[in-house]
């Protein structure tokens with residue numbers, strides 16, 4: 001690539017370089033580097049214990065890596081606390097449900113908008129007009145996120161009354177309500193049946209179509225291969241491979257890392 005053509009390329013939305021995180025003697029991330037262009041669905045895969053969740057936790061500021069760099073939209077994130085990283089435009093879901101079961105679906109999703117809200121306790125207690133206008137705005141954002149997740153008709157129901165697959169969608173809607181530029185999905189297909197998984201695949205496509213870049217940690221290979229533009233393969237905290245789904249499926253190192261070849265990639 002010439003200097004001129006590389007200068008014309010847009011800088012990646014996310015650029016991770018040499019990221020290191022250890023726990024005692026375990027190097028969970030041993031110098032991980034990769035880049036994600038804006039608008040991609042980018043998956044991170046790898047066997048159990050490879051470092052995928054640690055990577056997410058580092059990106060969100062829950063862990064403070066000992067070395068490396070995380071540049072998001074050309075700004076360094078390393079060292080920032082989670083709420084400042086979220087305010088920069090990164091939202092995530094978790095492996096385990098983190099819902100308020102007694103609150104309604106829309107109330108759960110409105111929690112995700114709080115970063116966009118101006119909070120003032122006295123004004124809220126007095127129900128000042130601007131507080132009411134703001135609440136109406138947050139409700140509209142929450143409803144828009146629910147519509148994208150095909151949950152608008154469940155808005156008024158207690159979150160705890162929904163089937164598990166829909167509860168996981170509420171979590172995605174809550175993350176979307178923060179209006180992120182990058183959405184991190186941590187094993188969104190875990191516990192879903194085949195129909196729900198196919199619906200999830202469509203939803204991830206719609207999220208990208210709405211201008212949100214997606215970083216996906218997932219063990220469900222048919223989903224990963226069917227929805228992703230590129231993949232990063234981690235193994236023992238290091239990058240084993242990076243590339244398009246077809247290249248990753250053909251990579252013997254990846255096949256070997258997964259139980260000596262017993263990977264079902266069928267979509």
Ligand SMILES: Nc1ncnc2c1ncn2[C@@H]1O[C@H](COP(=O)(O)OP(=O)(O)OP(=O)(O)O)[C@@H](O)[C@H]1O
Pocket residue numbers: 023026027028046047048049050051052053054055
């Ligand atoms: N908080 C922690 N304290 C100690 N060790 C940890 C901690 N978090 C992760 N580890 C270790 O770091 C390594 C990477 O773990 P991590 O959870 O990131 O893997 P993973 O790829 O997400 O695995 P899985 O697919 O099972 O979720 C593992 O050896 C794990 O035991």
